[in-house]
Amino acid sequence: MMPKPSAKERILDAYQDILIEHGVGAITLEAVAARAEVSKGGLLYHFGSKEALLQGLIDRVGHLGVTDLETARAAPEGVVRYYLRSSVTDVTQDKAMHRTTLAAMRLIGNEDAVDEAMRAYTRNWHALLTEHVGDPVLADFVGVTGDGLYLRAMLGEDTSHLLDDFIEILARLGI
């Protein structure tokens, strides 16, 4: 049994869930509070404003992003495969970073801070991918492929069936 996460985590989870399932338009303090099973007052105790809630998500992107890169670096399957695998959505996809990224993407264009956080995320991946494929242009290519898979995920598609084929195609390029 997973212990019930702290209220603060639950609130952030709820924020993400609503973003992914219903989009920015559905984000209200009350909706988030209800989903997190906390009162509106309780929510505002942890996050003093809607803006603070957003900042909470950005921070989470930052923290999870760092640990995700560390995991990737040590992944036995290899950095590229790890990258693509974490970019696809399948029916049972509930990896923390994947959901957080998906949620953050729903906010692209609404808040400059989110855009910047996502750009930082892609920059970090680009650096790591460059290390592992040798060439910065190829690294961009792989990076963009992963981004494309994320965009498909945003559209609600299950992209897991493409994973192995894509890896095989990249192998043909010597990656």
Next chain:
Amino acid sequence: MMPKPSAKERILDAYQDILIEHGVGAITLEAVAARAEVSKGGLLYHFGSKEALLQGLIDRVGHLGVTDLETARAAPEGVVRYYLRSSVTDVTQDKAMHRTTLAAMRLIGNEDAVDEAMRAYTRNWHALLTEHVGDPVLADFVGVTGDGLYLRAMLGEDTSHLLDDFIEILARLGI
């Protein structure tokens, strides 16, 4: 000199512009009307509700999408190159379809109708790409690459410098 477009077109343009520059949160009837240099009453004369405005954008995605595919089919540079070129954003990018797509992407996850319109768009491209590269999996690969470029564009990046390199990489795959 470009003649001033009709009010209805200007309203839709304004809707797109605000979406691209400031995101969904900035979309209000008054903001769109002001940008289109039309009164709020005038806006509601053409689009009876905010929902109708959204539908107007979806219709535009549909119409432009059809003509875009036709143009692609006849493009001397080839379908794949045309596809990738229309996926990148450069400083002077003002192609109608590109801006419309970028605007629509800002609405992904908020309205099912938008998601469906975008999925239809990617499906149509997939069919055309399959015709031209021979293999549906490779077509998916090219399609996803273009989507990735669009995601970068959403983040405000200029992706035009990647175009030639990406085309060269795809050429190595026999595309």
Next chain:
DNA sequence: GAAGGTAAACCGTCCGGACGGTACAGTCAA
């Protein structure tokens, strides 16, 4: 170990402002 204190965690209500939409009277070019 009971009583008292305190601070963090949380609840429920209320208010003001913003926004979508309505209504309508007037303007003006074709």
Next chain:
DNA sequence: TTGACTGTACCGTCCGGACGGTTTACCTTC
């Protein structure tokens, strides 16, 4: 005269945020 608007005034609803409680957990001090 009709269609394409402008401008203003207005209504109802929703939402962010403030605020004043209340409960719980954990000390102290007698």
